[in-house]
Amino acid sequence: MNRSTLRIDYTETVKEKLDREDSELIEMAFKAADKAYSPYSNFRVGAAIRLDNGMILQGNNQENASFPAGICAERAVIFYAHANFPESKIRAIAVTASPCGVCRQVLLESEKRAGAPIRMILANGNKIFIFNSVKDLLPFGFDSF
Numbered sequence: 001m002n003r004s005t006l007r008i009d010y011t012e013t014v015k016e017k018l019d020r021e022d023s024e025l026i027e028m029a030f031k032a033a034d035k036a037y038s039p040y041s042n043f044r045v046g047a048a049i050r051l052d053n054g055m056i057l058q059g060n061n062q063e064n065a066s067f068p069a070g071i072c073a074e075r076a077v078i079f080y081a082h083a084n085f086p087e088s089k090i091r092a093i094a095v096t097a098s099p100c101g102v103c104r105q106v107l108l109e110s111e112k113r114a115g116a117p118i119r120m121i122l123a124n125g126n127k128i129f130i131f132n133s134v135k136d137l138l139p140f141g142f143d144s145f
């Protein structure tokens with residue numbers, strides 16, 4: 001039996017200390033949250049991604065009376081990006097909440113497709129958490145072994 005300890009590498013900061021690119025991305029995520037459709041949870045989430053071509057895309061949660069039919073902000077924007085810009089790689093994502101497990105797995109797949117780490121900027125109120133790779137949030141993803 002081998003016992004191991006995982007170390008999670010992240011930075012905790014506040015909006016005012018973000019660099020221009022991260023600040024722009026999280027602001028776009030908050031603007032996207034304002035347009036969410038969340039009549040059941042009343043929890044609006046926004047996400048914004050930066051592609052390697054410099055484009056920024058936005059998404060938000062879209063709920064449905066049949067709960068599983070809804071989709072989180074992260075997956076809404078990631079699937080839009082992959083559907084419309086399949087040759088582009090996601091470089092960074094900003095989210096106005098902490099991604100759920102399903103979204104973490106989808107982000108891990110996007111990181112695999114990109115062949116490079118995806119920078120994650122997650123907001124919790126005024127606190128910002130920055131991860132330099134999805135693997136820091138999901139160290140044992142579905143196809144890790």
Ligand SMILES: [Zn+2]
Nearest residue numbers: 072099100103
């Ligand atoms: Zn999710």
